[in-house]
Amino acid sequence: MEWExxxxxxxxxxxxxxxxxLHHKIEDPYIRDxxxxxxxxxxxxxxxxxxxTVTKNELESKRILLGFxxxxxxxxxxxxxxxxxxxxxxxxxxxxxxxxxxFEGSNELxxxxxxxxxxxxxxxxxxxxxxxxxxxxxxxxxxxxxxxLPDSGILGDVYLLLDxxxxxxxxxxxQIHKNGSVTLCVNAELSVDNADEVLFILKGPQRExxxxxxxxDIRHPEAEFxxxxxxxxMPTGYxxxxxxxxxxxxxxxxxxxSSLSRRIGIRTVCLDTSKDGKGHRFGLVINGVPVYFRGxxxxxxxAVIPHINEETWRKLIDxxxxxxxxxxxxxxxxxxxxxxxxxxxxEAGIMVYQDFMFACTFYYPxxxxxxxxxEEVRCxxxxxxxxxCLVLWCGNNELDCLYTAMTSKEPRTEALRKLFGxxxxxxxxxxxxxxxxxxxxxLKLIPSLVKEASPDIPFIHSTPHVYRPLKxxxxxxxxxxxxxxxxxxxxGNAPYQIMQTEEMLCRFISEIGFQSYPSIKTLREYxxxxxxxxxxxxxxxxxxxxxxxxxxxxYMKRDFLxxxxxxxxxxxxxxxxxxxxxxxxxYQRRHNDYNRGVILWQMNDCWPVVSWSGVxxxxxxxxxxxxxxxxxxxxxxxxxxxxxxVSLYAVSDLPEEQDDLLEIRLYxxxxxxxxxxxxxxxxxxNQKLREFACPRDTTHSFLAFRDQKEAAFKVQLFCLPKDxxxxxxxxxxxxxxxxxxxxxxxTSDTLCKDVMIDFHGFDAVLSDNFFDLxxxxxxxxTIDKKQMHMEDIPLLKEKLIIKTLNEVLxxxxxx
Ligand code: BMA
Numbered sequence: 001m002e003w004e005x006x007x008x009x010x011x012x013x014x015x016x017x018x019x020x021x022l023h024h025k026i027e028d029p030y031i032r033d034x035x036x037x038x039x040x041x042x043x044x045x046x047x048x049x050x051x052x053t054v055t056k057n058e059l060e061s062k063r064i065l066l067g068f069x070x071x072x073x074x075x076x077x078x079x080x081x082x083x084x085x086x087x088x089x090x091x092x093x094x095x096x097x098x099x100x101x102x103f104e105g106s107n108e109l110x111x112x113x114x115x116x117x118x119x120x121x122x123x124x125x126x127x128x129x130x131x132x133x134x135x136x137x138x139x140x141x142x143x144x145x146x147x148x149l150p151d152s153g154i155l156g157d158v159y160l161l162l163d164x165x166x167x168x169x170x171x172x173x174x175q176i177h178k179n180g181s182v183t184l185c186v187n188a189e190l191s192v193d194n195a196d197e198v199l200f201i202l203k204g205p206q207r208e209x210x211x212x213x214x215x216x217d218i219r220h221p222e223a224e225f226x227x228x229x230x231x232x233x234m235p236t237g238y239x240x241x242x243x244x245x246x247x248x249x250x251x252x253x254x255x256x257x258s259s260l261s262r263r264i265g266i267r268t269v270c271l272d273t274s275k276d277g278k279g280h281r282f283g284l285v286i287n288g289v290p291v292y293f294r295g296x297x298x299x300x301x302x303a304v305i306p307h308i309n310e311e312t313w314r315k316l317i318d319x320x321x322x323x324x325x326x327x328x329x330x331x332x333x334x335x336x337x338x339x340x341x342x343x344x345x346x347e348a349g350i351m352v353y354q355d356f357m358f359a360c361t362f363y364y365p366x367x368x369x370x371x372x373x374x375e376e377v378r379c380x381x382x383x384x385x386x387x388x389c390l391v392l393w394c395g396n397n398e399l400d401c402l403y404t405a406m407t408s409k410e411p412r413t414e415a416l417r418k419l420f421g422x423x424x425x426x427x428x429x430x431x432x433x434x435x436x437x438x439x440x441x442x443l444k445l446i447p448s449l450v451k452e453a454s455p456d457i458p459f460i461h462s463t464p465h466v467y468r469p470l471k472x473x474x475x476x477x478x479x480x481x482x483x484x485x486x487x488x489x490x491x492g493n494a495p496y497q498i499m500q501t502e503e504m505l506c507r508f509i510s511e512i513g514f515q516s517y518p519s520i521k522t523l524r525e526y527x528x529x530x531x532x533x534x535x536x537x538x539x540x541x542x543x544x545x546x547x548x549x550x551x552x553x554x555y556m557k558r559d560f561l562x563x564x565x566x567x568x569x570x571x572x573x574x575x576x577x578x579x580x581x582x583x584x585x586x587y588q589r590r591h592n593d594y595n596r597g598v599i600l601w602q603m604n605d606c607w608p609v610v611s612w613s614g615v616x617x618x619x620x621x622x623x624x625x626x627x628x629x630x631x632x633x634x635x636x637x638x639x640x641x642x643x644x645x646v647s648l649y650a651v652s653d654l655p656e657e658q659d660d661l662l663e664i665r666l667y668x669x670x671x672x673x674x675x676x677x678x679x680x681x682x683x684x685x686n687q688k689l690r691e692f693a694c695p696r697d698t699t700h701s702f703l704a705f706r707d708q709k710e711a712a713f714k715v716q717l718f719c720l721p722k723d724x725x726x727x728x729x730x731x732x733x734x735x736x737x738x739x740x741x742x743x744x745x746x747t748s749d750t751l752c753k754d755v756m757i758d759f760h761g762f763d764a765v766l767s768d769n770f771f772d773l774x775x776x777x778x779x780x781x782t783i784d785k786k787q788m789h790m791e792d793i794p795l796l797k798e799k800l801i802i803k804t805l806n807e808v809l810x811x812x813x814x815x
Pocket of ligand 1: 145398601
């Protein structure tokens with residue numbers, strides 16, 4: 001990359017920022033307020049150059065294709081000084097025949113990236129967010145959890161392909177299911193100059209060859225394989241993930257001139273939007289089985305995109321797997337992940353709810369933008385359509401409801417208008433225009449392209465989604481129809497208890513979340529000690545949500561208190577976010593005949609920031625992620641307090657029945673007063689196990705319960721935590737080890753809530769954390785030794801950090 005008078009070496013994938021960081025030309029933009037300091041960099045244009053050699057032999061190829069997987073974004077491409085193209089879309093891949101421009105020996109490729117910031121300034125649209133005229137990840141221009149880092153660069157492979165004129169460009173495998181058998185209709189897209197035969201091979205889950213089809217007539221490169229009783233792909237928890245493979249080989253005589261293969265999973269997918277007395281359902285049905293979607297929303301994994309690598313994706317899928325997720329939504333303000341992400345989801349049985357990359361603003365359909373979108377959608381649909389993990393296409397994030405917020409006169413929508421930067425509702429003319437452009441892109445163009453290229457995967461035009469486009473009367477009108485996005489703070493900071501009311505029983509929730517702070521260790525890596533307070537300038541540079549801290553504190557005051565010590569503030573913000581999510585999700589799951597899934601906002605962070613994430617930028621699990629692992633477990637025992645009664649429910653997503661045992665203990669000021677063991681049969685769905693009157697002494701009494709599968713007791717209080725009579729716990733901690741794990745056993749003499757275990761100087765994901773302890777009942781959590789190695793056990797004990805809600809509430813001042 002050319003930088004001032006220097007040439008900085010870099011390797012694809014690379015960007016302006018990743019290259020400058022590599023050569024120590026700038027400080028880490030994530031540290032303190034460096035974000036502001038790097039902004040002038042985005043005002044400039046940048047050149048990336050490379051030389052490559054072509055031999056005489058290679059030059060004889062009919063065509064020599066120069067390919068780019070992803071160029072971010074405004075890029076002029078030159079080969080040996082000749083301008084090949086000027087591209088404007090980071091979501092497309094490009095290929096050019098460069099044979100006429102190449103020489104034997106050394107050749108030069110030059111990429112000139114124009115500043116996206118200058119471009120947006122020069123192409124300002126008078127409505128909506130500035131990035132609506134460019135096909136670049138929206139969040140790069142700043143988001144309510146995102147750093148403003150509108151980088152430029154080469155995000156995917158760059159390659160030269162020698163092409164004798166014969167090539168298999170694409171393979172599409174459609175599945176026709178009938179009476180238990182499936183016919184795989186394989187269709188290849190060929191460029192043929194002088195080839196004469198194509199061979200299709202179908203391989204089974206054990207890589208065994210199941211069948212071959214040899215075609216002489218390559219003008220119609222199609223073949224069929226019928227399987228009587230195929231092994232079917234199911235989401236994790238619902239069955240296995242057998243994967244078949246279809247290979248295609250193009251021959252000239254006996255010489256194989258091109259080949260391509262695709263992996264598939266055999267399954268049907270359908271979105272149930274049928275009507276009942278209340279409205280339209282919203283639930284995924286895989287192979288005829290209604291599945292409950294336990295998901296999280298994914299944003300970009302790093303704002304410096306070239307820093308995202310194979311390990312990032314593997315870790316992300318591990319996180320999903322061990323948090324009991326069976327689905328991920330790829331959110332529309334970011335980018336389309338690489339093939340590896342989808343491959344890993346196929347293997348792990350993780351369903352993907354896939355947005356097209358449009359979010360939170362209306363887009364201006366100039367002729368060239370429409371063409372650009374058309375090519376982008378074609379490119380991505382063709383790339384992804386064979387993956388069994390792909391279960392839903394979605395046109396955009398929140399544009400339908402943005403329209404509602406902008407046209408509704410309902411007072412509840414006011415906060416949302418503010419969020420989207422509008423003072424008052426649209427006038428009639430603007431509303432009409434927006435309806436027109438919305439319909440052009442999301443009701444016509446994209447669905448028709450999806451229908452043509454991926455007809456068997458359901459499509460919705462927007463999320464949240466009501467049955468009739470652009471017809472919701474208010475943003476919040478999504479509970480009985482379609483899916484829902486819901487944030488307390490945009491509903492006038494409604495009490496979180498609203499989330500256990502009929503009004504909030506949703507068919508499906510595809511976004512719900514509450515902000516919390518990243519781990520204090522993460523903050524310490526990016527800030528100075530005296531920056532560590534919620535309202536310091538530096539901390540506020542890492543809190544992008546309007547009135548974010550105020551919202552966090554409002555809820556803290558209602559339920560807990562606002563702690564003085566920053567470490568307690570961080571801890572409590574995490575407990576609170578996790579608790580609100582637990583409260584909501586368990587309610588929805590208790591009604592899993594009506595609610596068919598919840599996708600939490602948000603799974604990950606792209607830099608160190610206060611956000612809605614479960615795991616922070618450095619991969620440290622916040623309280624919410626541990627709670628997610630508990631409340632998203634395939635089977636769940638959950639309690640509900642309502643009108644003086646407490647009820648216990650069992651919820652199960654597992655198809656099979658199991659014998660189970662419910663253990664209940666009721667405590668009051670004097671200790672345990674009642675205990676019961678109740679055998680029951682755990683069935684798919686939800687069932688009420690027990691109901692009884694709440695105790696009178698609400699500030700001392702609590703209920704503890706678990707079933708056979710759960711080692712930890714869950715605790716139900718009968719008052720707000722701030723009103724409960726917590727005592728200072730006397731904790732007994734013992735540490736042991738097995739060959740591969742450390743074991744930490746904690747016992748408390750009194751009820752101890754939200755016990756956090758951490759270590760000075762070490763990080764590990766524990767088998768459980770932020771858990772409750774009932775009096776004198778030991779609980780053991782473990783750590784895989786692969787994550788951290790200690791010389792000896794006493795050292796581990798020395799490094800131990802323990803924090804409890806008791807201690808935070810007893811030292812702070814309540815209101
Ligand atoms: C949702 C998302 C994002 C945003 C989040 C939190 O609506 O789609 O736009 O980050 O809310 O405000």
